[in-house]
Amino acid sequence: MSYPIAPGGLAAVLAHPDDESFGCAGAFALAHDAGATTRLLVVTRGEAGSADGSADPAVGDVREAELVCAARTIGLDEVSLLDGYPDGGVADQPFDTLVSEIAAWLADRRPAAVITFGPHGVTGHPDHVVVGNATRWAVERLADAGLAPNAVYVVSPIFDPSGNRYDLSPEEQAATHRISVTEVAQRKVDALACHASQADIGEEVAALRAAIEDGRPIYEGYHRVRPLVPAPHPAFDAALL
Ligand SMILES: [Zn+2]
Numbered sequence: 522m523s524y525p526i527a528p529g530g531l532a533a534v535l536a537h538p539d540d541e542s543f544g545c546a547g548a549f550a551l552a553h554d555a556g557a558t559t560r561l562l563v564v565t566r567g568e569a570g571s572a573d574g575s576a577d578p579a580v581g582d583v584r585e586a587e588l589v590c591a592a593r594t595i596g597l598d599e600v601s602l603l604d605g606y607p608d609g610g611v612a613d614q615p616f617d618t619l620v621s622e623i624a625a626w627l628a629d630r631r632p633a634a635v636i637t638f639g640p641h642g643v644t645g646h647p648d649h650v651v652v653g654n655a656t657r658w659a660v661e662r663l664a665d666a667g668l669a670p671n672a673v674y675v676v677s678p679i680f681d682p683s684g685n686r687y688d689l690s691p692e693e694q695a696a697t698h699r700i701s702v703t704e705v706a707q708r709k710v711d712a713l714a715c716h717a718s719q720a721d722i723g724e725e726v727a728a729l730r731a732a733i734e735d736g737r738p739i740y741e742g743y744h745r746v747r748p749l750v751p752a753p754h755p756a757f758d759a760a761l762l
Contacts, residue, residue: 526598530558531762532632532670534623534656536648537567537608538588539719542712544643544676545636546595547702547741548761550709553596557633557762560599562626563588564619564652569608570719576608583718590715594708601626611648616655624659632670634761635660639675639744641690660747673747674698674761680740683728696742697750699757706732706739 531552533545541549541561553559567588568581585602592600603622606614627635637656642649653675663669677696679685687693702709710729716722732739743761744750 527558528631529633530560530598531634531636532560532562532627532630533636534562534564534626534652534659535637536564536611536642536646536652537570538563538584539567539570539591539713539716539722540638540649541588541595541597542591542709542716543725544638544678545741545743546591546709546712547705547739548636548700548743549595549597550705551700551702552762553598554705555762558599559595559597560601560630560632561592561597562601562603562623564603564606564611565608565648566602567608572720574609580718581608584716587716587718591712594712594715596708599630609648612651616651619651619655620658620662623656624662627659627670628663628666628668631668634672634674635670636674636676636743636761639677639690639693639746641688641693643676643678643687643689643693645688657746669747672745672761674743674745677742677744680742681728682732682737682739683725692744692746695744695754697745697754697758698743698761700741700743700759700761701738702741703739709739 566581567584638653
């Protein structure tokens with residue numbers, strides 16, 4: 522299969538529309554502006570993101586449109602959605618099939634670096650956890666075929682301007698890379714604002730806006746999990762690619 526955009530670059534494999542804007546919008550925007558190909562694979566359509574958490578196909582349609590809005594704002598060259606994975610129920614689907622689908626998506630595109638969720642999935646959402654696990658298994662399968670990306674990162678939101686409000690795993694707490702996203706912070710705000718159907722967007726947007734207005738530096742954190750960065754970690758690296 523061929524694509525009109527180049528292989529390599531930066532890719533992320535995440536669970537829901539809006540994970541990209543919370544998690545790695547800044548790194549994507551910087552990579553895009555530097556000329557790298559940027560790609561996102563989202564496993565669910567987020568149809569359970571309704572007020573009461575029940576699945577609603579119309580909510581999935583809204584969230585897919587919000588994802589397109591965010592992708593344009595961030596500068597994503599390609600966004601893919603998997604079929605057949607219910608929002609909130611990814612862990613109930615055959616894990617090996619999910620690994621195979623992610624591996625096939627990566628093998629077709631050959632990104633240089635891949636971002637996914639760490640062991641606690643930032644928020645503890647079970648979809649995040651299983652997508653992170655499946656992505657790391659997919660990379661190991663690709664490595665057996667000599668097709669692994671150069672680097673795999675998990676999102677480590679310890680530099681979040683709204684403060685660390687999550688119960689992170691040790692891996693997610695131990696960032697190895699601190700990416701300055703100050704210059705693209707407004708795009709991160711705008712991308713988050715695309716996901717207007719989601720109630721928890723407001724707090725993140727307000728924190729980022731306050732940081733921008735105060736002139737504070739804004740960072741995204743990542744832990745490189747493949748190849749592992751030996752402990753103790755050196756000074757933070759500042760680039761993913
Ligand atoms: Zn999510």
